[in-house]
Amino acid sequence: xxxxxxxxxxxxxxxxxxxxxxxxxxxxxxxxxxxxxxxxxxxxxxxxxxxxxxxxxxxxxxxxxxxxxxxxxxxxxxxxxxxxxxxxxxxxxxxxxxxxxxxxxxxxxxxx
Amino acid sequence: xxxxxxxxxxxxxxxxxxxxxxxxxxxxxxxxxxxxxxxxxxxxxxxxxxxxxxxxxxxxxxxxxxxxxxxxxxxxxxxxxxxxxxxxxxxxxxxxxxxxxxxxxxxxxxxxxxxxx
Numbered sequence: 001x002x003x004x005x006x007x008x009x010x011x012x013x014x015x016x017x018x019x020x021x022x023x024x025x026x027x028x029x030x031x032x033x034x035x036x037x038x039x040x041x042x043x044x045x046x047x048x049x050x051x052x053x054x055x056x057x058x059x060x061x062x063x064x065x066x067x068x069x070x071x072x073x074x075x076x077x078x079x080x081x082x083x084x085x086x087x088x089x090x091x092x093x094x095x096x097x098x099x100x101x102x103x104x105x106x107x108x109x110x111x112x
Numbered sequence: 113x114x115x116x117x118x119x120x121x122x123x124x125x126x127x128x129x130x131x132x133x134x135x136x137x138x139x140x141x142x143x144x145x146x147x148x149x150x151x152x153x154x155x156x157x158x159x160x161x162x163x164x165x166x167x168x169x170x171x172x173x174x175x176x177x178x179x180x181x182x183x184x185x186x187x188x189x190x191x192x193x194x195x196x197x198x199x200x201x202x203x204x205x206x207x208x209x210x211x212x213x214x215x216x217x218x219x220x221x222x223x224x225x226x227x228x229x
Binding site for chain 2: 036041042043044045046049090099100101102103104105107
């Protein structure tokens with residue numbers, strides 16, 4: 001069965017610092033992987049997705065993620081955090097045409 | 113871009129009443145729609161998958177008689193919470209997928225906050 005584990009329910013960084021949000025997946029076959037962002041009382045917005053093309057995926061708002069099969073990871077990074085990046089981030093996995101399976105989320109706080 | 117709307121955005125109801133939540137794909141036809149439930153500070157839990165014109169597929173543990181899903185057209189799916197109770201209070205989010213291709217993106221609605229008194 002597919003599953004997603006996000007390490008750290010809360011990450012706090014200073015403005016301008018590197019953002020690293022961790023995601024590991026479990027799947028018997030290579031999955032499709034996604035990162036979503038959710039602002040308070042809003043739906044989810046897609047940041048980026050991996051669909052078996054390039055392993056380094058660039059998304060919106062300066063975020064990128066690298067698919068590492070050997071480590072079963074898909075960590076999200078951003079070189080320099082902005083205050084506007086404070087939100088909840090979800091990693092998700094999808095297999096074939098199935099629904100998205102979400103991790104538990106990581107709340108990112110950005111300190112001025 | 114693909115836009116998904118939900119109505120209402122917030123609803124407060126008395127225990128025992130039924131509440132209907134609409135999910136619409138505004139500028140595309142959605143072959144599949146999904147309904148999720150999100151508890152405070154928790155992840156999204158898939159409740160059911162619905163394809164236009166067919167019965168919804170419910171996830172294990174989700175009461176299909178409690179959460180009625182109708183996907184009557186390619187742009188509209190509805191979730192009806194029947195005989196709502198306080199434990200049904202939650203944030204309900206729908207998403208829509210516009211084609212059957214692998215890894216086709218799901219577009220999410222803004223969510224509906226349900227409070228049952």
